[in-house]
Amino acid sequence: MRKFLLFILVIAASALTWYLFIKKYDYQFQTTARYGPGAVFYELSGWEHFSNPGSSEKIRLVDKEPFESLTQRLKVDSSEFIEFKWELEKVNDTITALTLNLVSKKDQLANRWDIVNPFQNSPFLDSIKQHVLAFKKELNEHQSAYRITPENELEDSPEMECICSISKGIPLTQKAGEMMGTISRLENYFLANDLKLKGFPFLKITKWDREMDVIDFDFCFPVADITGLKETGDLELKRYPSQRSLKLIFNGNYRLSHIAWFDALYLADQYGYKTEGLPMEIFYDNPKIDNNSREWRAEIFLPVEK
Numbered sequence: 365m366r367k368f369l370l371f372i373l374v375i376a377a378s379a380l381t382w383y384l385f386i387k388k389y390d391y392q393f394q395t396t397a398r399y400g401p402g403a404v405f406y407e408l409s410g411w412e413h414f415s416n417p418g419s420s421e422k423i424r425l426v427d428k429e430p431f432e433s434l435t436q437r438l439k440v441d442s443s444e445f446i447e448f449k450w451e452l453e454k455v456n457d458t459i460t461a462l463t464l465n466l467v468s469k470k471d472q473l474a475n476r477w478d479i480v481n482p483f484q485n486s487p488f489l490d491s492i493k494q495h496v497l498a499f500k501k502e503l504n505e506h507q508s509a510y511r512i513t514p515e516n517e518l519e520d521s522p523e524m525e526c527i528c529s530i531s532k533g534i535p536l537t538q539k540a541g542e543m544m545g546t547i548s549r550l551e552n553y554f555l556a557n558d559l560k561l562k563g564f565p566f567l568k569i570t571k572w573d574r575e576m577d578v579i580d581f582d583f584c585f586p587v588a589d590i591t592g593l594k595e596t597g598d599l600e601l602k603r604y605p606s607q608r609s610l611k612l613i614f615n616g617n618y619r620l621s622h623i624a625w626f627d628a629l630y631l632a633d634q635y636g637y638k639t640e641g642l643p644m645e646i647f648y649d650n651p652k653i654d655n656n657s658r659e660w661r662a663e664i665f666l667p668v669e670k
Contacts, residue, residue: 390466390467390468391465391466391492392463392464392465392466393462393463393464393466393493393496394461394462394463394464395461395462395464395500396455396459396460396461396462397459397460397462397503397504397507398458398459398460398504398507398508399458399459399460399507399512399623399627400454400457400458400460400512400514400627400630400631401431401432401452401453401454401460401627401630402431402625402626402627402628402629402630402631403507403512403623403624403626403627404452404460404462405428405430405431405432405434405452405626405630406623406626407503407506407507407623408434408436408450408452408462409425409428409434411423411436411499422438422439423436423437423438423448424436424437424438424439426447430629431452431626431629431630431633432451432452433449433450433451433452434449434450435447435448435449435450436448436450446466446467446468446492447466447467447468448464448465448466449464449465449466449467450462450463450464450465451463451464451465454634457513457514464496466492509616509617509620509658510614510615510616510617510620510621510623510658511613511614511615511616512612512613512614512623512624512627513612513613513614513615514610514611514612514613514627514628514631515610515611515612515613518608518609518610518611518668519608519609519611519665520606520607520608520609521604521606521607521609521611521644521665521667522563522606522646523603523604523605523606524562524563524566524584524586524603524604525586525587525588525589525590525601525602525603525604526566526584526585526586526587526590526601526602526603526604527550527553527554527559527584527585527587527590527593527599527600527601527602528568528582528583528584528585528599528600528601528602529546529547529549529550529582529583529584529598529599530580530582530598530599530600531543531546531580531581531582531583532571532580533578533580534578534579534580534581535577535578535579536577536578536579536622537577537619537622539567539579539581539619539622540617540618540619540621541619542583543567543583543618544651546583546598547565547583549598549599550565550583550584550585550599553585553596553599554585557593559585559587560587560588561585561586561587562586562587562588563586563646564586564646564647564648565583565584565585565586565646565647566583566584566586566644566645566646566647567581567582567583567584567644567645567647568581568582568584568604568642568644569581569642569643569644570582570642571642572641572642574641582600582602584602584604590602590603604644607665607667608667608668608669609644609665609666609667609668610628610631610632610635610637610639610665610666610668611663611664611665611666612624612627612628612663612664612666613661613662613663613664614645614661614662614663614664615658615659615660615661615662616657616658616660617657617658617660618645618647618651618657618660618662621645621662621664624662624664625643625664625666628643628664628666629641629666632666632668635668636670637668637669637670638668638669638670639666639667639668639669640667641666642666642667643664643665643666644664644665644666644667645662645663645664645665646662646663646665647660647662648660648661648662648663649661
């Protein structure tokens with residue numbers, strides 16, 4: 365019996381020593397988020413403030429492996445910081461498993477002792493839990509504003525002739541605002557030339573700086589035939605061929621539709637497809653008429669090659 369108790373004490377002491385001095389992280393949180401790792405990765409990358417948007421506690425992204433992991437750092441004082449190491453794993457097309465490993469560089473030994481000490485609470489851990497849970501709640505609310513549904517098979521994007529407004533150097537989050545600012549040019553051109561839409565307005569990305577999340581794009585109205593039409597100073601005539609593509613359905617405000625692009629990129633990588641990563645969006649609802657933005661529909665096409 366004495367040997368057994370000694371064995372248990374040795375195991376406990378070894379485990380405590382490993383946790384206090386060797387283990388790479390202080391604490392681990394596990395949860396899930398909606399949609400695929402692409403969309404979730406983008407949402408996590410946008411976590412900028414630890415407590416609230418007006419707080420000076422700004423979180424900085426320091427390392428990332430797209431759609432698999434990212435590391436964020438919260439500065440505590442001039443020399444110390446806390447690191448949030450996220451790991452993402454696909455559960456299915458609509459759920460991603462999240463693991464958050466927390467590493468404190470300030471009072472690390474004392475914080476770890478507080479965590480394992482059964483006779484007192486850990487203010488450090490309690491504070492972290494509150495903020496992480498608040499972020500998870502905010503993420504849930506944000507993701508409830510839209511839906512992303514991948515299609516099971518590759519499809520051909522539509523072949524279109526169109527009149528396009530050209531935008532360059534637009535931050536990803538300002539895409540919708542740029543379209544709203546240029547749509548009147550297209551509408552006036554249609555009126556002046558007595559044209560009718562053949563299909564639905566669409567957007568085609570022509571360049572995407574993934575590091576800065578800045579895009580160039582064409583915002584276009586399709587027509588039956590551009591023969592005989594003339595370009596103006598701010599509008600161009602274009603033909604877009606049909607392309608074999610991954611297709612996703614996005615429902616929600618078009619300000620957020622770019623989130624689905626990241627799931628499309630993730631799926632292309634998972635299936636081993638080659639892609640230039642320049643999606644097309646076709647918009648089926650008119651924000652000027654339909655106020656129920658949760659039900660707006662867009663089709664996302666990401667051209668790929670097997």
